[in-house]
Amino acid sequence: MINLSTGAFFERATRQIGSLRSEAEKLQEQLGSGKRLTRSSDDPVAAARLRTLARHERLSEVDQRNSERAMADLKMTDKALGTMTDLVIRAQELTMQAANGANGLEQRQLLLAEIQGVRDSLLMVANSRNAAGQALFGGHLATSAYNPAGAYEGAGEAETVEIGDGQTVIRGLTGPEVISFEHNGNPTDLLTVLGTLAAALQDPAANHTTAAQTALGELEAGLKQVTTAQTIVGARMGWIEIVDERRTATGELFAEERGEIGGADPATTMVRLQEMMTVLEASQASFVRLSGLSLFDKLR
């Protein structure tokens, strides 16, 4: 004879209803948080992948900020180079006038003052600083790039910045890369050229026309150097944009993957919750009916 123990009946019912309830609560928690995993052990592989994705996202945020910073520096460099071009063109005009042999003393003095002004402006631009107050053309060193005498005192190369995926960009140009060049095989730079010209104009005994003509040739080469530098900066900004676009695309992929792995789909979860609730209600109702079946009620 099978003995249907009352204790066993209640224990089994409690167990079943309890496990259904805990399932339903878990689904409810998933709906509330929008996350499928509440702790790693719910799905260890997915949790590990989610952590890796989170790391990539965090680091790519940093990369984004780094590349924005490098971009800002390059834009400032670009502006500075634009100003330099204007200054060199102005210097060319002035030198052209100086090359005209019919200048009187007074006119020469005016030209001299203006050429010195251009040289000072050029020095100032070469010493311009970025948003963090560091010399744009100083390479590694944060101190000023050129001393008032026009000698370069920065570092030999500009620093590179990592902008993610192992890609780097050189965030600036050193002074010599912009204003130093060779003319007829002789190394010189724009500050020296203008300084020499000014000195010649100051010297009444010098041949001003020859000096101005030499300077004119040198300025031509200098202008080419500055515009070349501007092209380089433009290319670097383009590179940063390419890497940025790539990062955005990867970021979208990561976000999508994270949603797929770790997100709880509301529709599916809702339907499963409804299913669970139906089963739970049915088993509660049947428990009430079964437990109400007592022979004692029938015996009078």
Added chain:
Amino acid sequence: MASDLLSIAQSGARAARAALDVTAQNIANAASDGYVRRSASMQEVSAAGGQMRTGDISLSGVRISGIDRNADMFRQAEVRRTHSDSARATAELRGLENIESAVEQADLFSAIVEFEGSLRQLGSDPIDPALRAATVAAAETMANKFNIAADSLTAVAEGAQFEAGAAVDQANVLTSEIARINVRLARAGPGSSDRASLLDQRDLMLERLSGIANISTSFASDGSVAVRMGGSSGPSLVNGGNASALSMAIDGTNGTPSFTLDGNPVAPAGGSLAGRALVLQEVDTVRGKLDALASTIATAVNNVQGTGAALDGSNGVAMFNGTTAATLQVAFRDGALIATAPAGSPAGSRNAANLADLRTALESGGGAERMNAVLFDISSRVAGHKVTTEALDAIASSARISLEQQSGVDLDTEAANLLRFQQAFQASGRAMQVASDIFQSLLAIR
């Protein structure tokens, strides 16, 4: 001797009363833990015909021959065995979940990533004091989280040790109780209700004991039990009236427990004690991994620091003190001491070559990846154990239910029994009435 209708009816009424008592007792104990359904067994009383009286009717009614306890020894042994397994698995799962929470909630992984990120960000402007300070803060957070994880692990270990200690105490109480029951069983009369309740107690104690350690039992004819730990050839826990003392010692260095029974080392393979011992070993393993990770990170960073120059151009100094997760500390608060530039650089250099090395060292040492692996390892063990525990739990509960079905009280059956014995009582009463009627009709003869 001839039959006596009145005394037969009286014995019937008495037996029915006793059976009703047993039924009422069953109903009253329907929800009692460890109560096994009783039934009164009845036996006919009659005398064999003697010499020269072969044709005699010699009936003397019925008597209660004993109170039966409807326990199935096999199912009880099954319950004990499966209960041991499930208790071990449950204790282990709970401990592993605690370890998982301890390591996961310390959020060490994101702290390592944050440190990595801060180093990378410092690369955008190595001389920015704000970025340097942020890097030192990130390093401090990481070190703190290592400390927190180590502390939480210690708390998990202490909890498991405490619970194991409590279980050992309880096991000692249970074994001495079983020994006392053994003594009393030897004195209780067979078939008595006293004996039945002693057996109930014995089985309840054995089941509780099996939740603490895996045991094997052998029963003597008087119901007393000999308990051994492990298999049937294991060390004796209870023998007759003697209980052996179980004790536990915690290893000072790695925190794992060892057990002795009357001074002889034993290793429980089941029950919560075995589960807790496994948990404590796991805590030790995880702690070892965290320590190794902390030491790797500290060494890698410190080595590269040593090959670089700080902001003021001086040689880099170690960034971390301590080589274990619990003792890891940041050695300096001043962000200027981070050696971003290569050795020999002038003060204020923006050269980030050494910083790049620092980052590479951290990455190739596998900081975040290794932490991820540690977390994955623990969480996949928890997930695996969850499945095992659920299976063992289902087996244990089905064994339990099958025992309950066989030995538990079914109120419907008892209701039917009430009716049955009530009717038997009434019938015996009617038999007495008949005896009296017969007597009356004899007296009425004139």
